[in-house]
Amino acid sequence: MDKLTVIWIVIGVYAVVMLAVGILHSRKGAAGMESFTVGGRNAGAWISALSYGTAYFSAVMFIGYSGGSGWSFGLWSVLVGIGNAVFGTLLAWLVLAEKTRVLTRRWQIKSMPQLFERRFQSPGMRLFSCIVIFIFLIPYSASVYKGLTSVCSVILGVDEHVCMIIIAIASALVLVLGGYMATLKADFVQGFVMMIGVTALIVLIILSPQVGGLGTGLSNITDYMRGHEMLPLSGKSAVSLTATILMTSFGTWGLPQMIHKYYGIRDKKEVKRGIIISTFFALLVAGGGYFIGSLSHLFFGETMPEGGKDYLVPLMLDSAGLPNILIGVILVLLISASVSTLSSITLTACSTVSMDIVKKSLKKNMKDENVTALTRVLCLLFVVMSYLIANYPTPILEMMSYSWGIISGSFLAPYVLSLYWKGINRAGAWAGMLGGFLTAFIPAAASGFTTPNGPLYACIAMVLSFVLCIAVSLIASALKLKSAARCDEFYRIEEK
Numbered sequence: 001m002d003k004l005t006v007i008w009i010v011i012g013v014y015a016v017v018m019l020a021v022g023i024l025h026s027r028k029g030a031a032g033m034e035s036f037t038v039g040g041r042n043a044g045a046w047i048s049a050l051s052y053g054t055a056y057f058s059a060v061m062f063i064g065y066s067g068g069s070g071w072s073f074g075l076w077s078v079l080v081g082i083g084n085a086v087f088g089t090l091l092a093w094l095v096l097a098e099k100t101r102v103l104t105r106r107w108q109i110k111s112m113p114q115l116f117e118r119r120f121q122s123p124g125m126r127l128f129s130c131i132v133i134f135i136f137l138i139p140y141s142a143s144v145y146k147g148l149t150s151v152c153s154v155i156l157g158v159d160e161h162v163c164m165i166i167i168a169i170a171s172a173l174v175l176v177l178g179g180y181m182a183t184l185k186a187d188f189v190q191g192f193v194m195m196i197g198v199t200a201l202i203v204l205i206i207l208s209p210q211v212g213g214l215g216t217g218l219s220n221i222t223d224y225m226r227g228h229e230m231l232p233l234s235g236k237s238a239v240s241l242t243a244t245i246l247m248t249s250f251g252t253w254g255l256p257q258m259i260h261k262y263y264g265i266r267d268k269k270e271v272k273r274g275i276i277i278s279t280f281f282a283l284l285v286a287g288g289g290y291f292i293g294s295l296s297h298l299f300f301g302e303t304m305p306e307g308g309k310d311y312l313v314p315l316m317l318d319s320a321g322l323p324n325i326l327i328g329v330i331l332v333l334l335i336s337a338s339v340s341t342l343s344s345i346t347l348t349a350c351s352t353v354s355m356d357i358v359k360k361s362l363k364k365n366m367k368d369e370n371v372t373a374l375t376r377v378l379c380l381l382f383v384v385m386s387y388l389i390a391n392y393p394t395p396i397l398e399m400m401s402y403s404w405g406i407i408s409g410s411f412l413a414p415y416v417l418s419l420y421w422k423g424i425n426r427a428g429a430w431a432g433m434l435g436g437f438l439t440a441f442i443p444a445a446a447s448g449f450t451t452p453n454g455p456l457y458a459c460i461a462m463v464l465s466f467v468l469c470i471a472v473s474l475i476a477s478a479l480k481l482k483s484a485a486r487c488d489e490f491y492r493i494e495e496k
Contacts, residue, residue, distance in 0.1 A: 003324045003327070004156065004157075006324040006325055006327075006328055007155070007156065007324060007327055007328040007331060008156075008328075009328070010325065010328030010329060010331070010332055011328060011331060011332060011335065014193070014332045014335065014336070017189065041105055041263065041264050041265075041266070042264070042266050043264040043265055043266060043270070044265075044266055044270050045265075045269075045270040045271075045272075045273030045274040045277055046188065046273075046274075046277060047187070047188045048261055048262075048264065048265045048270065048274050048278075049273075049274040049275075049277035049278035049281065050187055050188050050190075050191030050192075050277070050278075050281060051187035051188070051191075051261055051340070051344070052089070052093075052258065052261040052274075052278050053089070053191060053194075053278055053281040053282055053285065054187040054190050054191050054194065054336065054337060054340030054341065055187070055257055055258060055261065055340055055341050055344035055345075056084070056088065056089070056252060056258065056282070056286075056341075057084075057194070057282070057285050057286055057289065057337055057341075058144045058147065058337045058338045058340070058341035058342075060140075060143050060144055060147045060341070060400050061248075061286065061289055061290075061337075062147065062289050062313060062333075062334055062337065063147035063148070063150055063151055063310060063313050063314065063334070064143065064146070064147050064309070064310060064400065065080065065244075065248065065290070065293075065400075066081075066289045066290045066292060066293030066294075066313060067293045067296060067309050067310070067311075067312035067313040067316075068293075068309040068310075068312070069241075069244060069290060069293060069294075070290065070292075070293030070294040070295065070296045070297075070312070071293075071296050071297070071304070071309055071312055072237065072240070072241075073230060073233065073237060073240075073241050073294075074221060074224065074225040074230045074231070074294055074297065075218075075221055075222065075225065075294045076225075076230065076233060076241055076294075077241070077290045077293055077294045078287060078290050078291050078294055079241065079245055080241070080244055080245050080248060080286075080290050081282075081283075081286035081287040081288070081289060081290035081291070082283070082286075082287055083245040083246075083248070083249040084248055084249050084282055084286040085279055085282035085283040085286055085287060086249075086279075087245075087246075087249035087250055088248065088249035088250065088251075088252045088253075088282070089278050089279050089281075089282040090275065090278075090279040090282075092252060092253055092258075093271070093274060093275040093278055093279070094275060095253075095416070096253065096259065096262060096416070096419065097262045097265065097271045097274065097275070098268055098271045099419040099420070100259060100262040100263065100419065101262050101263065101265050101268075101271060103115070103419070103490070103491075104262070104263045105263075107490075109263070110263065110351070110355060111256065111260070111348070111351060111352045111355060111356055112129060112133070112256040112259060112260075112352070112411060112415065113125075113126040113127075113129040113130045113133070113352050113356040114126065114355070114356060115415070115418070116129055116411075116414065116415075116418075116429070117356075118490065119418045119429075119487060119490050120414075120418075120425070120426040120429050120487070121426065121485070121487060122426050122429075122430075123360070123361070125426070125429065125430065125433070126356050126360065127356075127357065127361065128433065129352075129410070129411065129433070130352045130353060130356045130357050132406065132407060132410055132411075132437065133256050133348065133349055133352050133407065134349045134350075134352065134353050134382075136402075136403050136406045136407050137256075137257070137345050137348065137349040137403060137407065138349070138382070138385050138386055138389055138403075139389055139399050139400070139402055139403040139449075140345055140399075140400055140403035140404065141342055141345045141346065141349075141382070141383075141386035141389075142386045142387075142389035142390035142392070142399060143390075143399040143400040143403070144338050144341050144342055144345075144386075145164045145167060145168070145338075145342075145386060145387060145390035146310065146390050146399065147310070147334075147338065148163065148164075148167055148334055148335065148338045149163040149164050149167075149390075150307070150310045150311055150314050151313070151314035151317065151331070151334055152331065153314075154311065154314035154315055154317075154318050155314065155317065155318055155327060155331065156331070161391075164387050164390055165387070167335065167338060167339065167342070168342075168383045168384075168386070168387050187340045187343075189336075190336035190337070190339065190340050191281065191340075193329075193332055193333055193336045194281075194285055194333050194336055194337055195281065195284055195285065196329070196333075197329050197330055197332065197333030197336075198284060198285050198288040198289065198333065199284065199288070200326055200329065200330075201288070201292065201317075201326075201330055201333070202288045202291065202292065204320065204322050204323075204326060205292050205295065205316070205320055208320040208321060208322075209320075209321065210295075210298050210299045210316075210319070210320065211295055211298055217295060217298060220298055221294065221295055221297060221298055224297050224298070228297075228302075239456070240455070240456070243455040243456040243458070243459050244455045246455075246459045246462075247401060247404060247405065247408075247454075247455040247458040247459055247462075248404070248455075250408075250412070250462060251404040251405070251408040251412070251458060251462070252408075253408065253412050253415075253416060254407060254408030254409075254410070254411040254412025254413075254415060254416075254462070255404065255407055255408060256348045256352070256407070256411070257344040257345050257347070257348035257349075258344075259415065260344070260347075260348050261344075292313065292316070293312070293313060295316075296312045296313070296316060299315070299316050299319060299320075300312070300315075317330060342383075342386075346379050346382050346383060346386075347375075347379070349378075349382055350375050350378035350379045350381075350382050351375050353375075353378055354371050354372075354374040354375040354378055355371060355375075358371070358374060359371050392449075398449070398450070398452060398454050399449075401454030401455045401458055402440075402444045402449060402454050404458055405440035405444070405454055405455070405457055405458025405461055406437060406440040406441050406444070406458075406461075408436075408458065408461070408462055409436030409437060409439055409440040409458060409461025409462050409464075409465055410433045410434075410436045410437040410440075410461075410465070411433065411436075412436070412462050412465060412466075413432040413436065413462065413465035413466040413468075413469045414428075414429040414432050414433055414465070414469055417429075417432075417466070417469055417470070418490075422486060422487075422488055422491060423473055423474070423477065423486075424469055424470075424473045425473045425476055425477065425483060425484045425485065425486065426483040426484070426485070427472050427473065427475075427476035427481060427483035427484055428468070428469045428470065428471075428472040428473025428474075428476060429469060429473075430472075430483075431468040431469065431471075431472035432465040432466065432468045432469030432472070433465070435461075435464050435465055435468040436461040436462065436464060436465030436468075437461075439457065439460055439461035439464050439465075440457050440458055440460075440461035443457045444457065
C-alpha cells in the first residue's frame with residue numbers, strides 16, 4: 001500500500017470517529033444554551049484537563065512556535081514548552097480553576113463578558129469585551145489554519161486552500177452538531193491521540209538519520225548553537241525568548257476560551273485531579289513539541305527552507321524517513337490539536353455575541369433555543385471569516401501573538417484581580433482593559449500587522465494592565481468616585 005493511501009486511511013478513520021462524537025451529542029447540544037456552552041457544569045477531570053490542553057496546543061504550537069523558536073533559539077526553545085506546562089497550565093489551574101468554577105456556578109455565568117458585567121456592574125464592559133473577543137479571536141483561529149495547511153501541503157501535496165476548507169468543515173461539524181459537550185468528548189479522544197502521537201514522534205525524530213540518536217543529536221545541536229551565538233544567547237535574543245515564554249504561558253490566563261474550560265467542571269475534587277492531568281499533558285505535548293523544533297538546524301543547517309519558518313517542522317517530518325502509518329498518525333495529531341483549538345475559539349467567540357450582545361442588548365425576549373440556533377449560525381460565519389484571514393500573508397507566530405497580546409492585554413488583569421481582590425473597581429478595570437488593549441493593538445496596527453515583536457508588546461500590555469487596574473482603583477476609591485463602588489456581594493458564595 002503506497003504512502004498517500006495509508007495516510008488518507010488513517011485520516012479517514014479519525015474523521016469518522018469525530019463525526020460520530022458530534023452526532024451522538026447533537027441532541028444534548030440542542031437542550032439549550034446552558035448545555036451548549038457549559039455542558040450542564042458536569043464535566044470530570046479527564047475531560048476538562050484534556051480539553052484545556054487540546055485548546056492550548058494546536059498546530060500553531062507544533063508548526064509555528066516550535067519551528068520558529070527552535071530556529072531562533074536552538075535548545076533554549078524547550079524552555080517555552082516547560083514554561084507553558086509550569087506557568088500556563090499548573091499555576092493557572094492552581095490559581096484560577098476553583099475560584100472561577102465556584103463564582104461562575106454561583107452566578108450562572110456562561111462567558112467572560114458576563115463575568116465582567118456581574119462583577120463591575122457594567123453593561124458597557126460586557127459589550128466592549130464581546131467585541132474584542134469576537135474580532136481578535138479570528139486571527140488566532142486563522143493562525144491555526146495556516147499551521148495545519150503548511151504541513152498538509154508538504155506531506156500530502158494538497159492545495160493549501162483545499163486543506164483549509166476541509167479543516168473548517170471538520171471543526172464546524174463537531175461544534176455545530178453538539179456544542180460544548182461534543183467538543184469536550186472530542187477533545188478527550190483527541191487528547192489521547194496527541195499524547196501517543198507526540199511520544200512516537202519524539203522517539204522517531206531522535207532516531208532519524210539527521211539527528212542520529214539522543215546523545216549525538218544533543219551534542220551536534222549544542223555545537224551548532226555554540227558556533228552561531230546561541231550559547232549563550234545574545235541580549236536581544238534572550239529578551240525575545242523571555243517574552244515568548246511569558247506571552248505563551250501567562251497569556252492563556254486571559255484568553256476566554258481557556259478560562260471557559262473551568263466553568264463546566266463538576267466539583268472541587270475534579271479540579272484537583274485536573275491539575276495533575278493537565279500538567280502532565282502539557283509537559284509531554286508542549287515540551288516534546290518544542291524539543292522537536294529545537295533540532296531544526298540539524299535538518300537544514302544554516303539555510304532557511306523555502307516557505308520560511310512555517311515550513312520548518314513540516315519539512316522535518318517529510319525528510320525524517322518516518323513510517324507511513326506514523327506520518328498518518330502525526331497528521332491526525334495535528335488535525336486533532338487544530339480541531340480542538342478551533343472548536344474552543346469558535347464556541348467562545350460566537351456564544352458571547354449571541355448571549356451577551358443579541359439577547360442582552362438587542363432582543364431581550366429571545367427564546368433560549370433561538371439563542372442556541374443563532375450561536376450555531378455564528379459559528380459557521382466565524383469559520384468562514386477565519387478562512388479569509390488565514391490567506392493574509394502574516395507568519396503563524398506573529399498572527400497568534402497579535403491575538404493573544406490584544407485579548408490577554410485587555411482581560412488578564414481585571415479577570416485575575418476580580419477573583420482575589422475586592423478592591424478592584426469599575427474605574428480600575430476600565431483603565432486596565434483599555435490600557436492593555438491599546439498597548440498591544442497600536443504597534444501591531446501601525447506595522448500593518450507585520451511586526452515581529454508581538455510577544456514583547458503582549459507582555460508589556462499585560463503588565464501595564466495590572467498596574468493601571470491597581471493604581472486607578474486606589475485613586476478612584478480615594479476620590480470616592482461613583483465608579484469606585486464596591487461589589488462585595490459578588491464574593492458571598494454559598495457552595496452547594
